[in-house]
Amino acid sequence: MTEQRAVVRAHANIALAKYWGKADIARNLPAVPSLSLTLENMRTTTEVSFSSELTADELELGGAPQGGKPLARAAKLLGEVRALAGIRTFARVRSHNDFPTASGLASSASGFAALALAAVHALDLSLPIERVSALARAASASAARSLFGGYVELGASAESAARVAPPEHWPLRMLVAVTSEAAKDTGSTDGMQHTALTSPYYPAWVADAPRLFAEVKAAVLAKDFERLAPAAEQSALAMHASMLAASPALVYFRPATLAVIEAVRAARKRGVAACFTIDAGPHVKVLVEPQHVAALKQTLEGVEGVLRVLESAPGPDAALLREFPR
Protein backbone atom coordinates (compact mmCIF):
# COMPACT_ATOMS: atom_id res chain seq x y z
CA MET A 1 0.00 0.00 0.00
CA THR A 2 1.08 3.56 -0.77
CA GLU A 3 -0.49 6.57 0.90
CA GLN A 4 0.01 10.22 0.05
CA ARG A 5 -1.47 12.55 2.57
CA ALA A 6 -1.78 16.28 3.37
CA VAL A 7 -3.74 18.36 5.86
CA VAL A 8 -4.70 21.93 4.97
CA ARG A 9 -6.51 24.73 6.70
CA ALA A 10 -8.44 27.32 4.68
CA HIS A 11 -10.50 30.24 5.89
CA ALA A 12 -13.97 31.31 4.86
CA ASN A 13 -14.29 34.58 3.01
CA ILE A 14 -17.15 37.05 2.87
CA ALA A 15 -17.61 39.12 -0.26
CA LEU A 16 -17.92 42.88 0.18
CA ALA A 17 -18.63 43.23 -3.55
CA LYS A 18 -20.90 40.29 -4.23
CA TYR A 19 -20.59 37.37 -6.64
CA TRP A 20 -23.97 36.19 -7.96
CA GLY A 21 -24.46 34.56 -11.36
CA LYS A 22 -22.31 32.64 -13.80
CA ALA A 23 -20.91 33.75 -17.15
CA ASP A 24 -20.27 30.11 -18.08
CA ILE A 25 -22.09 27.38 -16.20
CA ALA A 26 -20.08 24.44 -17.55
CA ARG A 27 -16.74 26.07 -16.66
CA ASN A 28 -18.17 27.78 -13.54
CA LEU A 29 -16.93 31.25 -14.44
CA PRO A 30 -18.48 34.17 -12.53
CA ALA A 31 -20.63 36.74 -14.36
CA VAL A 32 -19.51 39.63 -12.16
CA PRO A 33 -16.32 40.66 -10.35
CA SER A 34 -16.24 40.19 -6.58
CA LEU A 35 -14.03 41.30 -3.69
CA SER A 36 -13.87 39.52 -0.37
CA LEU A 37 -12.33 39.54 3.08
CA THR A 38 -10.85 36.26 4.32
CA LEU A 39 -11.78 35.56 7.96
CA GLU A 40 -9.33 34.36 10.58
CA ASN A 41 -11.84 32.63 12.85
CA MET A 42 -13.98 30.70 10.36
CA ARG A 43 -11.93 27.73 9.30
CA THR A 44 -12.13 24.48 7.42
CA THR A 45 -9.53 21.81 8.08
CA THR A 46 -9.26 19.10 5.47
CA GLU A 47 -7.19 15.97 5.23
CA VAL A 48 -6.76 14.25 1.85
CA SER A 49 -5.21 10.77 1.71
CA PHE A 50 -4.68 9.15 -1.68
CA SER A 51 -4.51 5.43 -1.06
CA SER A 52 -4.08 2.49 -3.43
CA GLU A 53 -6.40 0.49 -1.14
CA LEU A 54 -9.46 2.61 -2.01
CA THR A 55 -11.91 1.64 -4.76
CA ALA A 56 -13.65 5.02 -4.83
CA ASP A 57 -13.28 8.51 -3.39
CA GLU A 58 -14.67 8.89 0.12
CA LEU A 59 -15.79 12.06 1.90
CA GLU A 60 -16.45 12.72 5.56
CA LEU A 61 -17.77 16.13 6.70
CA GLY A 62 -17.70 16.84 10.41
CA GLY A 63 -17.41 13.12 11.10
CA ALA A 64 -20.35 12.12 8.87
CA PRO A 65 -19.79 10.09 5.69
CA GLN A 66 -21.21 11.84 2.61
CA GLY A 67 -22.69 10.56 -0.65
CA GLY A 68 -24.67 12.18 -3.45
CA LYS A 69 -23.95 15.71 -4.55
CA PRO A 70 -21.32 16.66 -1.92
CA LEU A 71 -19.28 13.53 -2.72
CA ALA A 72 -19.72 14.04 -6.47
CA ARG A 73 -18.43 17.63 -6.27
CA ALA A 74 -15.40 16.56 -4.23
CA ALA A 75 -14.69 13.61 -6.53
CA LYS A 76 -14.78 15.89 -9.57
CA LEU A 77 -12.13 18.14 -8.04
CA LEU A 78 -10.03 15.14 -6.98
CA GLY A 79 -10.32 13.80 -10.53
CA GLU A 80 -8.88 17.00 -11.95
CA VAL A 81 -5.94 16.87 -9.54
CA ARG A 82 -5.39 13.19 -10.38
CA ALA A 83 -5.34 14.09 -14.08
CA LEU A 84 -2.67 16.73 -13.44
CA ALA A 85 -0.62 14.15 -11.48
CA GLY A 86 -1.22 11.41 -14.05
CA ILE A 87 -2.52 8.90 -11.49
CA ARG A 88 -5.76 7.02 -10.87
CA THR A 89 -5.56 6.50 -7.12
CA PHE A 90 -8.70 7.36 -5.11
CA ALA A 91 -8.67 9.50 -2.00
CA ARG A 92 -10.26 9.64 1.43
CA VAL A 93 -11.22 13.16 2.48
CA ARG A 94 -11.93 14.22 6.04
CA SER A 95 -13.11 17.77 6.53
CA HIS A 96 -14.17 19.79 9.54
CA ASN A 97 -15.67 23.27 9.81
CA ASP A 98 -15.56 25.21 13.04
CA PHE A 99 -18.72 27.14 11.97
CA PRO A 100 -22.21 26.15 10.63
CA THR A 101 -22.19 24.36 7.27
CA ALA A 102 -24.21 25.15 4.11
CA SER A 103 -26.27 27.90 5.71
CA GLY A 104 -24.80 30.92 3.96
CA LEU A 105 -21.60 31.09 6.00
CA ALA A 106 -19.27 30.42 3.08
CA SER A 107 -18.47 26.83 4.04
CA SER A 108 -18.18 25.85 0.38
CA ALA A 109 -15.58 28.59 -0.12
CA SER A 110 -13.22 27.41 2.63
CA GLY A 111 -14.16 23.78 1.97
CA PHE A 112 -13.20 23.61 -1.69
CA ALA A 113 -10.16 25.84 -1.18
CA ALA A 114 -8.88 23.45 1.50
CA LEU A 115 -9.71 20.40 -0.60
CA ALA A 116 -7.91 21.72 -3.69
CA LEU A 117 -4.79 22.71 -1.77
CA ALA A 118 -4.70 19.50 0.27
CA ALA A 119 -5.07 17.31 -2.84
CA VAL A 120 -2.31 19.20 -4.64
CA HIS A 121 0.03 18.93 -1.63
CA ALA A 122 -0.80 15.27 -1.01
CA LEU A 123 0.37 14.47 -4.52
CA ASP A 124 3.40 16.80 -4.27
CA LEU A 125 2.35 18.74 -7.35
CA SER A 126 4.22 21.99 -7.65
CA LEU A 127 1.51 24.25 -9.01
CA PRO A 128 1.46 28.04 -8.70
CA ILE A 129 -1.18 29.15 -6.20
CA GLU A 130 -3.22 30.65 -9.07
CA ARG A 131 -3.62 27.16 -10.53
CA VAL A 132 -4.84 25.86 -7.16
CA SER A 133 -7.24 28.80 -6.97
CA ALA A 134 -8.55 27.89 -10.43
CA LEU A 135 -9.11 24.27 -9.35
CA ALA A 136 -11.10 25.48 -6.34
CA ARG A 137 -13.00 27.98 -8.52
CA ALA A 138 -14.16 25.25 -10.87
CA ALA A 139 -15.86 23.58 -7.87
CA SER A 140 -17.19 26.76 -6.18
CA ALA A 141 -16.35 30.22 -7.51
CA SER A 142 -16.06 31.84 -4.10
CA ALA A 143 -13.57 29.11 -3.08
CA ALA A 144 -11.03 30.65 -5.48
CA ARG A 145 -10.75 33.58 -3.06
CA SER A 146 -10.16 31.47 0.06
CA LEU A 147 -6.66 30.44 -1.09
CA PHE A 148 -5.58 33.99 -0.28
CA GLY A 149 -5.62 35.88 3.00
CA GLY A 150 -6.76 39.46 3.46
CA TYR A 151 -8.66 41.27 0.71
CA VAL A 152 -9.11 39.22 -2.46
CA GLU A 153 -10.70 39.74 -5.86
CA LEU A 154 -12.12 37.41 -8.48
CA GLY A 155 -12.74 39.11 -11.82
CA ALA A 156 -15.69 38.52 -14.13
CA SER A 157 -15.00 35.32 -16.11
CA ALA A 158 -11.67 35.01 -14.25
CA GLU A 159 -10.04 31.59 -13.87
CA SER A 160 -8.50 32.38 -10.49
CA ALA A 161 -8.57 34.93 -7.68
CA ALA A 162 -5.85 37.45 -6.81
CA ARG A 163 -4.85 39.30 -3.68
CA VAL A 164 -5.90 42.95 -3.45
CA ALA A 165 -4.25 43.64 -0.08
CA PRO A 166 -2.79 41.49 2.74
CA PRO A 167 -4.63 41.02 6.08
CA GLU A 168 -2.55 43.68 7.85
CA HIS A 169 -3.42 46.33 5.23
CA TRP A 170 -6.66 47.25 7.01
CA PRO A 171 -7.37 45.46 10.29
CA LEU A 172 -11.15 45.65 10.24
CA ARG A 173 -13.29 43.15 12.13
CA MET A 174 -16.18 41.09 10.82
CA LEU A 175 -19.01 40.24 13.18
CA VAL A 176 -21.21 37.42 11.93
CA ALA A 177 -24.71 37.57 13.40
CA VAL A 178 -25.86 33.95 13.18
CA THR A 179 -29.65 33.80 12.86
CA SER A 180 -30.16 30.10 12.11
CA GLU A 181 -28.27 26.82 12.41
CA ALA A 182 -30.28 25.21 9.62
CA ALA A 183 -29.04 24.55 6.11
CA LYS A 184 -30.70 26.89 3.63
CA ASP A 185 -33.58 25.80 1.40
CA THR A 186 -31.98 26.78 -1.91
CA GLY A 187 -28.24 26.36 -2.50
CA SER A 188 -26.29 29.15 -4.17
CA THR A 189 -25.77 27.37 -7.48
CA ASP A 190 -29.49 26.66 -7.93
CA GLY A 191 -30.37 30.15 -6.68
CA MET A 192 -28.09 31.84 -9.21
CA GLN A 193 -29.48 29.81 -12.07
CA HIS A 194 -33.07 30.52 -11.01
CA THR A 195 -32.31 34.25 -10.77
CA ALA A 196 -30.58 34.34 -14.16
CA LEU A 197 -33.51 32.54 -15.81
CA THR A 198 -36.48 34.29 -14.17
CA SER A 199 -35.53 37.67 -12.68
CA PRO A 200 -36.19 40.71 -14.88
CA TYR A 201 -33.45 42.45 -12.87
CA TYR A 202 -30.65 39.98 -13.54
CA PRO A 203 -29.24 41.75 -16.64
CA ALA A 204 -29.13 45.05 -14.72
CA TRP A 205 -27.42 43.30 -11.79
CA VAL A 206 -24.69 41.96 -14.11
CA ALA A 207 -24.35 45.34 -15.81
CA ASP A 208 -24.13 47.34 -12.57
CA ALA A 209 -21.99 45.01 -10.44
CA PRO A 210 -18.62 46.11 -11.95
CA ARG A 211 -19.30 49.70 -10.87
CA LEU A 212 -19.96 48.61 -7.27
CA PHE A 213 -16.91 46.30 -7.37
CA ALA A 214 -14.68 49.18 -8.51
CA GLU A 215 -16.06 51.37 -5.74
CA VAL A 216 -15.49 48.68 -3.08
CA LYS A 217 -11.95 48.01 -4.33
CA ALA A 218 -11.00 51.70 -4.37
CA ALA A 219 -12.39 52.08 -0.84
CA VAL A 220 -10.44 49.06 0.43
CA LEU A 221 -7.19 50.28 -1.14
CA ALA A 222 -7.74 53.76 0.34
CA LYS A 223 -8.93 52.32 3.70
CA ASP A 224 -11.91 54.65 3.38
CA PHE A 225 -14.76 53.25 5.47
CA GLU A 226 -17.21 55.99 4.54
CA ARG A 227 -16.73 55.12 0.90
CA LEU A 228 -16.83 51.37 1.50
CA ALA A 229 -20.04 51.22 3.54
CA PRO A 230 -22.61 52.42 0.96
CA ALA A 231 -21.01 50.48 -1.91
CA ALA A 232 -20.78 47.22 0.04
CA GLU A 233 -24.34 47.52 1.33
CA GLN A 234 -25.69 48.36 -2.12
CA SER A 235 -23.88 45.37 -3.61
CA ALA A 236 -25.49 43.03 -1.08
CA LEU A 237 -28.96 44.56 -1.35
CA ALA A 238 -28.86 44.66 -5.16
CA MET A 239 -27.91 40.98 -5.17
CA HIS A 240 -30.83 40.10 -2.90
CA ALA A 241 -33.16 42.38 -4.87
CA SER A 242 -32.30 40.47 -8.06
CA MET A 243 -33.51 37.29 -6.30
CA LEU A 244 -36.58 38.92 -4.77
CA ALA A 245 -37.80 39.74 -8.28
CA ALA A 246 -37.28 36.16 -9.48
CA SER A 247 -40.33 33.99 -10.17
CA PRO A 248 -41.02 32.52 -7.68
CA ALA A 249 -39.12 34.88 -5.41
CA LEU A 250 -35.99 33.72 -3.62
CA VAL A 251 -36.18 35.20 -0.14
CA TYR A 252 -33.07 34.51 1.94
CA PHE A 253 -33.91 37.29 4.41
CA ARG A 254 -35.54 36.29 7.68
CA PRO A 255 -37.13 38.67 10.21
CA ALA A 256 -33.88 38.64 12.21
CA THR A 257 -31.92 39.53 9.06
CA LEU A 258 -33.87 42.77 8.75
CA ALA A 259 -33.65 43.43 12.48
CA VAL A 260 -29.83 43.28 12.27
CA ILE A 261 -29.82 45.58 9.20
CA GLU A 262 -31.89 48.07 11.19
CA ALA A 263 -29.50 47.80 14.16
CA VAL A 264 -26.46 48.43 11.95
CA ARG A 265 -28.08 51.41 10.25
CA ALA A 266 -29.01 52.85 13.65
CA ALA A 267 -25.47 52.29 14.96
CA ARG A 268 -24.00 54.10 11.96
CA LYS A 269 -26.29 57.05 12.67
CA ARG A 270 -24.73 57.11 16.16
CA GLY A 271 -21.26 57.39 14.58
CA VAL A 272 -20.23 53.72 14.60
CA ALA A 273 -18.17 52.83 11.50
CA ALA A 274 -20.08 49.66 10.58
CA CYS A 275 -21.73 48.27 7.47
CA PHE A 276 -23.51 45.03 6.68
CA THR A 277 -23.36 42.45 3.96
CA ILE A 278 -25.59 39.39 3.43
CA ASP A 279 -24.90 36.23 1.47
CA ALA A 280 -27.34 33.65 0.16
CA GLY A 281 -28.55 32.85 3.65
CA PRO A 282 -30.25 34.56 6.61
CA HIS A 283 -27.12 35.68 8.52
CA VAL A 284 -25.81 39.22 8.51
CA LYS A 285 -22.09 39.94 8.40
CA VAL A 286 -21.09 43.27 9.84
CA LEU A 287 -17.80 44.93 8.97
CA VAL A 288 -16.66 47.28 11.73
CA GLU A 289 -13.64 49.27 12.82
CA PRO A 290 -11.85 47.59 15.76
CA GLN A 291 -12.60 50.28 18.35
CA HIS A 292 -16.34 49.71 17.92
CA VAL A 293 -16.29 45.89 18.09
CA ALA A 294 -17.22 45.41 21.74
CA ALA A 295 -20.15 47.82 21.73
CA LEU A 296 -21.50 46.64 18.40
CA LYS A 297 -21.19 42.97 19.34
CA GLN A 298 -23.28 43.64 22.42
CA THR A 299 -25.85 45.49 20.30
CA LEU A 300 -26.10 42.64 17.81
CA GLU A 301 -26.36 40.02 20.54
CA GLY A 302 -29.37 41.92 21.85
CA VAL A 303 -31.23 41.78 18.52
CA GLU A 304 -34.29 39.49 18.52
CA GLY A 305 -33.50 36.30 16.59
CA VAL A 306 -29.71 36.53 16.74
CA LEU A 307 -28.43 33.25 18.16
CA ARG A 308 -24.80 34.28 18.57
CA VAL A 309 -22.20 36.59 17.10
CA LEU A 310 -18.90 35.32 15.71
CA GLU A 311 -16.01 37.76 15.59
CA SER A 312 -13.11 37.63 13.20
CA ALA A 313 -10.08 39.59 12.07
CA PRO A 314 -8.76 39.40 8.49
CA GLY A 315 -7.44 35.89 7.97
CA PRO A 316 -4.31 34.43 6.34
CA ASP A 317 -3.64 32.35 3.23
CA ALA A 318 -4.76 28.73 3.15
CA ALA A 319 -1.86 26.67 4.48
CA LEU A 320 -0.54 23.21 5.30
CA LEU A 321 -0.95 21.80 8.82
CA ARG A 322 1.01 18.91 10.27
CA GLU A 323 -1.95 16.91 11.54
CA PHE A 324 -5.72 16.77 11.27
CA PRO A 325 -6.78 18.19 14.64
CA ARG A 326 -9.06 16.30 16.99
Added chain:
Amino acid sequence: MTEQRAVVRAHANIALAKYWGKADIARNLPAVPSLSLTLENMRTTTEVSFSSELTADELELGGAPQGGKPLARAAKLLGEVRALAGIRTFARVRSHNDFPTASGLASSASGFAALALAAVHALDLSLPIERVSALARAASASAARSLFGGYVELGASAESAARVAPPEHWPLRMLVAVTSEAAKDTGSTDGMQHTALTSPYYPAWVADAPRLFAEVKAAVLAKDFERLAPAAEQSALAMHASMLAASPALVYFRPATLAVIEAVRAARKRGVAACFTIDAGPHVKVLVEPQHVAALKQTLEGVEGVLRVLESAPGPDAALLREFPR
Protein backbone atom coordinates in the same frame (compact mmCIF):
# COMPACT_ATOMS: atom_id res chain seq x y z
CA MET B 1 -72.47 84.54 3.46
CA THR B 2 -72.91 81.68 1.00
CA GLU B 3 -71.87 78.14 1.77
CA GLN B 4 -71.71 75.18 -0.59
CA ARG B 5 -71.08 71.92 1.16
CA ALA B 6 -70.82 68.17 0.50
CA VAL B 7 -69.75 65.13 2.50
CA VAL B 8 -68.26 62.12 0.72
CA ARG B 9 -67.00 58.73 1.74
CA ALA B 10 -64.27 57.02 -0.27
CA HIS B 11 -62.60 53.70 0.38
CA ALA B 12 -58.92 52.86 0.37
CA ASN B 13 -57.70 50.55 -2.35
CA ILE B 14 -54.80 48.11 -2.37
CA ALA B 15 -53.04 47.40 -5.65
CA LEU B 16 -52.63 43.75 -6.63
CA ALA B 17 -50.56 44.82 -9.64
CA LYS B 18 -48.45 47.62 -8.23
CA TYR B 19 -48.07 51.25 -9.23
CA TRP B 20 -44.54 52.59 -8.64
CA GLY B 21 -42.95 55.38 -10.67
CA LYS B 22 -44.20 58.26 -12.77
CA ALA B 23 -44.16 58.67 -16.56
CA ASP B 24 -44.69 62.42 -16.15
CA ILE B 25 -43.91 64.04 -12.82
CA ALA B 26 -45.52 67.43 -13.56
CA ARG B 27 -48.81 65.84 -14.68
CA ASN B 28 -48.51 62.94 -12.20
CA LEU B 29 -49.06 60.21 -14.77
CA PRO B 30 -48.10 56.67 -13.72
CA ALA B 31 -45.24 54.86 -15.47
CA VAL B 32 -46.85 51.43 -15.16
CA PRO B 33 -50.40 50.04 -15.22
CA SER B 34 -51.91 48.99 -11.90
CA LEU B 35 -54.92 47.02 -10.71
CA SER B 36 -56.44 47.37 -7.26
CA LEU B 37 -59.14 46.13 -4.94
CA THR B 38 -61.22 48.77 -3.17
CA LEU B 39 -61.76 47.92 0.52
CA GLU B 40 -65.09 48.17 2.27
CA ASN B 41 -63.73 48.69 5.80
CA MET B 42 -60.98 51.27 5.25
CA ARG B 43 -62.74 54.56 4.76
CA THR B 44 -62.10 58.25 4.53
CA THR B 45 -64.96 60.64 5.17
CA THR B 46 -64.44 64.18 3.93
CA GLU B 47 -66.53 67.31 4.18
CA VAL B 48 -65.80 70.23 1.85
CA SER B 49 -67.44 73.60 2.52
CA PHE B 50 -66.82 76.45 0.11
CA SER B 51 -67.49 79.66 2.02
CA SER B 52 -67.23 83.32 1.04
CA GLU B 53 -66.06 84.05 4.59
CA LEU B 54 -62.75 82.20 4.15
CA THR B 55 -59.55 83.97 3.12
CA ALA B 56 -57.65 80.76 2.36
CA ASP B 57 -58.27 77.02 2.08
CA GLU B 58 -58.23 75.18 5.39
CA LEU B 59 -57.61 71.51 6.08
CA GLU B 60 -58.30 69.42 9.16
CA LEU B 61 -57.26 65.75 9.27
CA GLY B 62 -58.64 63.65 12.08
CA GLY B 63 -59.45 66.82 14.01
CA ALA B 64 -55.96 68.37 13.63
CA PRO B 65 -55.47 71.53 11.52
CA GLN B 66 -52.88 70.99 8.76
CA GLY B 67 -50.40 73.33 7.07
CA GLY B 68 -47.42 72.80 4.80
CA LYS B 69 -47.42 70.04 2.21
CA PRO B 70 -50.76 68.35 3.10
CA LEU B 71 -52.58 71.69 2.89
CA ALA B 72 -50.75 72.65 -0.31
CA ARG B 73 -51.75 69.38 -2.03
CA ALA B 74 -55.39 69.81 -0.99
CA ALA B 75 -55.41 73.46 -2.04
CA LYS B 76 -54.03 72.55 -5.46
CA LEU B 77 -56.89 70.09 -6.04
CA LEU B 78 -59.44 72.60 -4.74
CA GLY B 79 -57.95 75.21 -7.09
CA GLU B 80 -58.53 72.93 -10.08
CA VAL B 81 -62.14 72.35 -9.06
CA ARG B 82 -62.61 76.11 -8.55
CA ALA B 83 -61.24 76.73 -12.03
CA LEU B 84 -63.76 74.28 -13.50
CA ALA B 85 -66.57 76.04 -11.61
CA GLY B 86 -65.30 79.50 -12.48
CA ILE B 87 -65.21 80.70 -8.87
CA ARG B 88 -62.59 81.91 -6.40
CA THR B 89 -64.19 80.94 -3.11
CA PHE B 90 -61.97 79.11 -0.61
CA ALA B 91 -62.97 75.93 1.16
CA ARG B 92 -62.78 74.34 4.58
CA VAL B 93 -61.98 70.62 4.44
CA ARG B 94 -62.56 68.21 7.30
CA SER B 95 -61.37 64.67 6.76
CA HIS B 96 -61.36 61.57 8.90
CA ASN B 97 -59.77 58.15 8.31
CA ASP B 98 -60.93 55.13 10.26
CA PHE B 99 -57.46 53.52 9.76
CA PRO B 100 -53.81 54.69 10.31
CA THR B 101 -52.72 57.63 8.16
CA ALA B 102 -49.62 58.00 5.94
CA SER B 103 -48.10 54.70 6.98
CA GLY B 104 -48.57 52.72 3.78
CA LEU B 105 -52.26 52.01 4.24
CA ALA B 106 -53.40 53.96 1.20
CA SER B 107 -54.79 56.93 3.11
CA SER B 108 -53.79 59.28 0.29
CA ALA B 109 -55.79 57.16 -2.16
CA SER B 110 -59.08 57.35 -0.25
CA GLY B 111 -58.26 60.86 0.96
CA PHE B 112 -57.80 62.52 -2.42
CA ALA B 113 -60.63 60.51 -3.99
CA ALA B 114 -62.99 61.77 -1.27
CA LEU B 115 -61.69 65.33 -1.54
CA ALA B 116 -62.11 65.45 -5.32
CA LEU B 117 -65.63 64.04 -5.26
CA ALA B 118 -66.71 66.20 -2.31
CA ALA B 119 -65.40 69.40 -3.92
CA VAL B 120 -67.13 68.59 -7.20
CA HIS B 121 -70.43 67.84 -5.42
CA ALA B 122 -70.18 70.89 -3.18
CA LEU B 123 -70.04 73.10 -6.25
CA ASP B 124 -72.76 71.11 -8.06
CA LEU B 125 -70.50 70.45 -11.02
CA SER B 126 -71.84 67.72 -13.25
CA LEU B 127 -68.67 65.96 -14.29
CA PRO B 128 -68.43 62.37 -15.48
CA ILE B 129 -66.82 60.15 -12.82
CA GLU B 130 -63.76 59.74 -15.10
CA ARG B 131 -63.12 63.49 -14.81
CA VAL B 132 -63.33 63.26 -11.01
CA SER B 133 -60.95 60.31 -11.10
CA ALA B 134 -58.53 62.39 -13.18
CA LEU B 135 -58.71 65.25 -10.65
CA ALA B 136 -57.88 62.80 -7.83
CA ARG B 137 -55.12 61.19 -9.95
CA ALA B 138 -53.38 64.53 -10.43
CA ALA B 139 -53.06 64.75 -6.63
CA SER B 140 -52.21 61.07 -5.96
CA ALA B 141 -52.23 58.50 -8.75
CA SER B 142 -53.64 55.69 -6.61
CA ALA B 143 -56.53 58.00 -5.61
CA ALA B 144 -57.87 57.73 -9.16
CA ARG B 145 -58.78 54.11 -8.39
CA SER B 146 -60.66 54.88 -5.14
CA LEU B 147 -63.53 56.55 -7.00
CA PHE B 148 -64.57 53.06 -8.12
CA GLY B 149 -65.58 50.06 -6.06
CA GLY B 150 -64.43 46.50 -6.66
CA TYR B 151 -61.53 45.75 -8.98
CA VAL B 152 -60.10 48.83 -10.69
CA GLU B 153 -57.33 49.55 -13.17
CA LEU B 154 -55.24 52.61 -13.94
CA GLY B 155 -53.28 52.31 -17.17
CA ALA B 156 -49.74 53.52 -17.80
CA SER B 157 -49.90 57.27 -18.48
CA ALA B 158 -53.69 57.11 -18.02
CA GLU B 159 -55.60 60.21 -16.96
CA SER B 160 -58.22 58.29 -15.00
CA ALA B 161 -59.00 54.86 -13.60
CA ALA B 162 -61.64 52.42 -14.85
CA ARG B 163 -63.57 49.57 -13.30
CA VAL B 164 -62.40 46.05 -14.15
CA ALA B 165 -65.14 44.24 -12.21
CA PRO B 166 -67.68 45.23 -9.52
CA PRO B 167 -67.26 44.22 -5.85
CA GLU B 168 -69.60 41.24 -6.16
CA HIS B 169 -67.63 39.77 -9.09
CA TRP B 170 -65.22 37.98 -6.75
CA PRO B 171 -65.93 38.27 -3.01
CA LEU B 172 -62.39 37.82 -1.73
CA ARG B 173 -61.31 39.19 1.61
CA MET B 174 -58.32 41.36 2.38
CA LEU B 175 -56.61 41.00 5.76
CA VAL B 176 -54.33 43.90 6.61
CA ALA B 177 -51.63 42.92 9.11
CA VAL B 178 -50.78 46.23 10.75
CA THR B 179 -47.17 46.20 11.96
CA SER B 180 -46.71 49.84 12.97
CA GLU B 181 -48.82 52.87 13.80
CA ALA B 182 -46.07 55.31 12.82
CA ALA B 183 -45.96 57.39 9.65
CA LYS B 184 -43.31 56.07 7.27
CA ASP B 185 -39.89 57.71 6.87
CA THR B 186 -40.09 58.23 3.11
CA GLY B 187 -43.36 59.12 1.39
CA SER B 188 -44.33 57.38 -1.82
CA THR B 189 -43.74 60.35 -4.11
CA ASP B 190 -40.18 60.88 -2.83
CA GLY B 191 -39.55 57.13 -2.82
CA MET B 192 -40.61 56.75 -6.45
CA GLN B 193 -38.43 59.62 -7.55
CA HIS B 194 -35.44 58.27 -5.62
CA THR B 195 -35.95 54.81 -7.15
CA ALA B 196 -36.27 56.20 -10.68
CA LEU B 197 -33.09 58.25 -10.27
CA THR B 198 -30.80 55.78 -8.48
CA SER B 199 -31.98 52.17 -8.89
CA PRO B 200 -30.31 50.19 -11.70
CA TYR B 201 -33.45 48.03 -11.69
CA TYR B 202 -35.98 50.79 -12.34
CA PRO B 203 -36.01 50.47 -16.16
CA ALA B 204 -36.57 46.70 -15.87
CA TRP B 205 -39.38 47.30 -13.35
CA VAL B 206 -41.15 49.64 -15.79
CA ALA B 207 -40.56 47.23 -18.69
CA ASP B 208 -41.82 44.15 -16.82
CA ALA B 209 -44.77 45.64 -14.90
CA PRO B 210 -47.24 45.48 -17.85
CA ARG B 211 -46.72 41.71 -18.09
CA LEU B 212 -47.54 41.26 -14.38
CA PHE B 213 -50.50 43.64 -14.68
CA ALA B 214 -51.91 41.63 -17.60
CA GLU B 215 -51.49 38.43 -15.61
CA VAL B 216 -53.22 39.89 -12.54
CA LYS B 217 -56.08 41.29 -14.64
CA ALA B 218 -56.65 38.00 -16.46
CA ALA B 219 -56.64 36.15 -13.13
CA VAL B 220 -59.17 38.58 -11.61
CA LEU B 221 -61.49 38.34 -14.60
CA ALA B 222 -61.24 34.53 -14.50
CA LYS B 223 -61.52 34.43 -10.68
CA ASP B 224 -58.45 32.18 -10.76
CA PHE B 225 -56.68 32.43 -7.39
CA GLU B 226 -53.86 30.08 -8.34
CA ARG B 227 -53.01 32.34 -11.24
CA LEU B 228 -53.46 35.54 -9.24
CA ALA B 229 -51.25 34.63 -6.28
CA PRO B 230 -47.82 34.32 -7.96
CA ALA B 231 -48.39 37.35 -10.21
CA ALA B 232 -49.58 39.60 -7.37
CA GLU B 233 -46.73 38.54 -5.09
CA GLN B 234 -44.16 39.02 -7.81
CA SER B 235 -45.51 42.49 -8.58
CA ALA B 236 -45.14 43.50 -4.93
CA LEU B 237 -41.70 41.94 -4.48
CA ALA B 238 -40.37 43.34 -7.76
CA MET B 239 -41.53 46.81 -6.69
CA HIS B 240 -39.76 46.48 -3.35
CA ALA B 241 -36.69 44.99 -5.04
CA SER B 242 -36.45 48.04 -7.29
CA MET B 243 -36.22 50.19 -4.13
CA LEU B 244 -33.84 47.84 -2.33
CA ALA B 245 -31.34 48.37 -5.16
CA ALA B 246 -31.64 52.17 -4.97
CA SER B 247 -28.76 54.18 -3.56
CA PRO B 248 -29.14 54.49 -0.64
CA ALA B 249 -31.56 51.61 -0.34
CA LEU B 250 -35.22 52.22 0.45
CA VAL B 251 -36.22 49.48 2.88
CA TYR B 252 -39.91 49.54 3.74
CA PHE B 253 -39.83 45.97 5.06
CA ARG B 254 -39.60 45.47 8.80
CA PRO B 255 -38.89 42.18 10.60
CA ALA B 256 -42.64 41.67 11.09
CA THR B 257 -43.21 42.23 7.36
CA LEU B 258 -41.03 39.23 6.56
CA ALA B 259 -42.57 37.19 9.36
CA VAL B 260 -46.02 37.71 7.82
CA ILE B 261 -44.72 36.81 4.34
CA GLU B 262 -43.36 33.57 5.81
CA ALA B 263 -46.68 32.84 7.53
CA VAL B 264 -48.64 33.38 4.29
CA ARG B 265 -46.28 31.18 2.29
CA ALA B 266 -46.56 28.46 4.95
CA ALA B 267 -50.37 28.75 4.94
CA ARG B 268 -50.46 28.38 1.16
CA LYS B 269 -48.39 25.20 1.46
CA ARG B 270 -51.12 23.91 3.79
CA GLY B 271 -53.71 24.56 1.06
CA VAL B 272 -54.99 27.98 2.14
CA ALA B 273 -55.80 30.19 -0.88
CA ALA B 274 -53.95 33.29 0.29
CA CYS B 275 -51.37 35.64 -1.18
CA PHE B 276 -49.69 38.79 0.07
CA THR B 277 -49.01 42.24 -1.26
CA ILE B 278 -47.01 45.06 0.31
CA ASP B 279 -47.16 48.79 -0.36
CA ALA B 280 -44.61 51.47 0.45
CA GLY B 281 -44.83 50.75 4.16
CA PRO B 282 -44.24 47.90 6.61
CA HIS B 283 -47.74 46.38 6.62
CA VAL B 284 -48.69 43.23 4.75
CA LYS B 285 -52.03 42.91 3.00
CA VAL B 286 -53.24 39.36 2.54
CA LEU B 287 -55.82 38.44 -0.06
CA VAL B 288 -57.71 35.31 0.92
CA GLU B 289 -60.76 33.30 -0.07
CA PRO B 290 -63.66 33.83 2.39
CA GLN B 291 -63.71 30.29 3.81
CA HIS B 292 -60.12 30.69 5.07
CA VAL B 293 -60.51 34.12 6.68
CA ALA B 294 -61.06 33.05 10.28
CA ALA B 295 -58.15 30.62 10.42
CA LEU B 296 -55.74 32.90 8.58
CA LYS B 297 -56.69 35.92 10.69
CA GLN B 298 -55.83 33.92 13.79
CA THR B 299 -52.51 32.86 12.24
CA LEU B 300 -51.58 36.43 11.34
CA GLU B 301 -52.58 37.75 14.78
CA GLY B 302 -50.12 35.27 16.26
CA VAL B 303 -47.16 36.54 14.19
CA GLU B 304 -44.54 38.40 16.24
CA GLY B 305 -44.79 42.13 15.56
CA VAL B 306 -48.33 42.17 14.18
CA LEU B 307 -50.31 44.73 16.18
CA ARG B 308 -53.74 43.91 14.78
CA VAL B 309 -55.41 42.56 11.68
CA LEU B 310 -58.05 44.54 9.77
CA GLU B 311 -60.50 42.57 7.65
CA SER B 312 -62.31 43.85 4.61
CA ALA B 313 -64.53 42.73 1.77
CA PRO B 314 -64.46 44.41 -1.65
CA GLY B 315 -65.74 47.96 -1.21
CA PRO B 316 -68.17 50.17 -3.16
CA ASP B 317 -67.78 53.34 -5.22
CA ALA B 318 -67.01 56.61 -3.46
CA ALA B 319 -70.35 58.21 -2.61
CA LEU B 320 -72.14 61.16 -1.05
CA LEU B 321 -73.16 61.06 2.62
CA ARG B 322 -75.73 63.29 4.26
CA GLU B 323 -73.63 64.38 7.19
CA PHE B 324 -70.06 64.33 8.41
CA PRO B 325 -70.22 61.64 11.09
CA ARG B 326 -69.15 62.26 14.66
